[in-house]
Amino acid sequence: MKYEERLENVLVLGAAGKMGSGILLLTSMEMAELSLKPENKNKQYIIYALDVSQKALTGLMRYLQVQVVKAAEKKINKLRALYADRKDLIDNSEIIDQYVKDVMHIVRPVTTLESAYESHIIFEAASENPDLKIKLFSQINENSKVTPWFFTNTSSIPIGYLDKEAGLDGRILGVHFYNPPAVQKLVEVIKAEGSKPELSEFVSQYIKNLRKIEVPSYDFAGFIGNGHFMRDALYGMSLIDKLRKEEKLSFAEAVYIINKVSQEFMVRPMGIFQLIDYVGIDVCQFIMKVMKPYVKNENIHSPLLDLMMSKDVKGGQNFDGSQKDGFLKYEKGRPVAIFDIEKEAYVPIADLASKCDEKAGALPSGYTPWKALIADKNKDVKLRQYFDNMKACSCLGCKVALGYLKRSKEIGENLVKDKVAYKAEDVNTVLLTGFFHAYGPINDYI
Amino acid sequence: MKLRRKVYMVAGYNTISMGSGRKEFHPKKPRPGLEDYMKEAGQGVLKQIGGSHHVDECVVGNFIAARYNKQANLAGFFPFIDEGLKFKPCVRVEGACGTGALALATGIKSVLAETADVVLVIGVEVQNSVKAVYGADILAAAGWYKERKDGHAHFFPGKFSDRAGAYYARFGFEKTRQAMAIWFKNAIENARLCPTAQEYHNKVEDLMGLGLMRANPKAFVENLNVFDCSKVSDGASGIAIVSEEGLKKCGIPLSEAVEIKGLGMAEYDITKPPADPTKLETTAVAVKKAMDMAGISKEELATVECHDCFTIAGIMAVEAIGLAEHGNGADFIIEGHTARNGKIPFNTTGGLVGWGHPTGATGVHQAVTIWEQLTGKTGDAQINIPQDRPYGLSINMGGDDKTLVSIVYKKNI
Incomplete structure (x- = not known):
């Protein structure tokens, strides 16, 4: 079956979720564009958007329409070529309207799994629960009228395990998009030992067509992205107790300093606690739970995340993309307060910033904010000089940052050594493109 | 006349x-x-x-x-x-x-x-x-409606991208791009001196770096980057x-007051492509009419406000006025003659690229700028108006070198 044929009937499981909706968006546009090719004019393209509630699906369809319009506006050059033979479509606005109709016409919002039984491809973006995924895969596989391929968006569960438990006979591949899929360029692709090679060929073509970057990962729990992020987060959280003890800081003060160091001193797009909130404290806890049994010589578990969850502080995002409160409290997307775990209340950043900033010390000379640095042609030279200045400084912020950078590098090197990543370059690509870091963790700056 | x-x-x-x-x-x-x-x-x-x-x-x-x-x-x-x-x-x-x-x-x-x-x-x-993607549809009305379907999504950037491509091919890519980047840099630096300019708040250090950025045909047009365009x-x-x-x-x-000494108007067939895409032929006709009516030579001009809707149009305007031979406009700009401290300062408050291009207002804005310069009211953007060169020239262009008005102004001494 050719690429175009396989994409004639597709299902997205968990389509109304953050990841599912992005995958639905990208895939429905790819399918609509295939349908517009002269050779495919008589074919029927359908993508089922499956989720549990009608309410969620109503929201999904609204989201999808808005996002397709935005995408169409950006790729208007391509669309004008695609609709070149439609003499009735002259203005950009007419072409964009037609494209939105063509995409929306192939999407079928559904709540029953039976819809999946004729789909050749199942994109799965259900919650990160192995038992649920296995149940869904098994049911579809047993009832399907065709022989479907399964692409799971899991960010942590070994693909081989899902393959074996669901009895898929190698018709499964890890296709891990990053959040949000519509924007993030990176897709981690994970082959299980028994994954059929034709799935990889298809996915490579699909990722190329979406203009995304494919990075392969070994089939080891957490893969590269979470393999690095979870350990990085654990290190950040471990620093809280250390700083509280050594520097006589409150919980909120320690969180503030570590977040500041991991963002500004380390020139990252966001601090480690903001990133945990962005992903979701609940999601991080779940990923660690999945990874823990597979990682033999480390304890991939955070009692602090358990504690936060017990206090119902979960982070994550609302459906409109706004940030929920977690370690930090947010107003218009910006952190304004820090959670005090003992008082179970948020402390305004304004109340502790000056004391903590003084404690952390000034940024080393040569500092360039992350946003300016990523666009800087002399990024490498600037970073080298900046980190040399950091090494020569004895302030708390620099010391914490240097320790953090060394740990981040060690995590990256271990991912290669432990056969999670194929090579160091892949680790760096994941952090550069999936996490928008300005530099890869495996570097010689430190 | x-x-x-x-x-x-x-x-x-x-x-x-x-x-x-x-x-x-x-x-x-x-x-x-x-x-x-x-x-x-x-x-x-x-x-x-x-x-x-x-x-x-x-x-x-x-x-x-x-x-x-x-x-x-x-x-x-x-x-x-x-x-x-x-x-x-x-x-x-x-x-x-x-x-x-x-x-x-x-x-x-x-x-x-x-x-x-x-x-x-x-x-x-x-x-x-x-x-902007929908604005492109609206602005395309400045061209012939029957060309819209086969035209570029970004219709007018597409037209001037084609002109730039022809100019690169005929007179060399490197020097033309260099001149276009200098044009952009001059525009922004002039705009920074004018509080009403759209680029007044521009703080970018490496303007040449932006000006020399490679074109991205997938997202925009083949031969222009976004900095080549008025906003x-x-x-x-x-x-x-x-x-x-x-x-x-x-x-x-x-x-x-400034005295109007010359008015040159000219029209080209909107259904026809330019005879030579490397020239602004109608602009040249309108400028000649205005200069002839004023009875002055180009050497008597103290300043020019030209229609730089795109940086390549700036190069071609220099040639249309006759300040440089066809194909040498880029050299004239690279040598610094159009800069505010050059031989003949162009677009001293930023022009269309730097001051902005509220389309129907642009021709009036050009006149206001020249009036300000010739009466000493331009504030930080003021240039020296030599006694022996008391004239200013404006060129306002509708469509792709289709509807042209050029005016010669004289300082009252």
């Missing part, structure tokens, strides 16, 4: 050119409407000429508010600007991006026809009402066109 009566311009006024780049601009927040810009510019002029009772006629230049703002019949806004304008003769004119100078020409002709001694002229456009702007400019009697009536001394 000669002007048979003395005609002056006085009391220029520019609103801010609003759009991306200005700190006050936020695409999702409410902004002033068309009528607000007209009112600000109109009242700015009326204040300087002693009030609306001095005005005999009004002209508004606007390209296409009917589509950007769902508003036509713009002449009806003059009494809204000032009640004293009620029942005065008012007219709206249109010639795409050359609209502003067509409005000026209309005012000049009223004074020459002796139907008016004082004409209030306003140019206005409010374009940030739609995203989407909202704004209005106003000025009064007066006779000698008008000057007296308004109580304005001659030193505060």
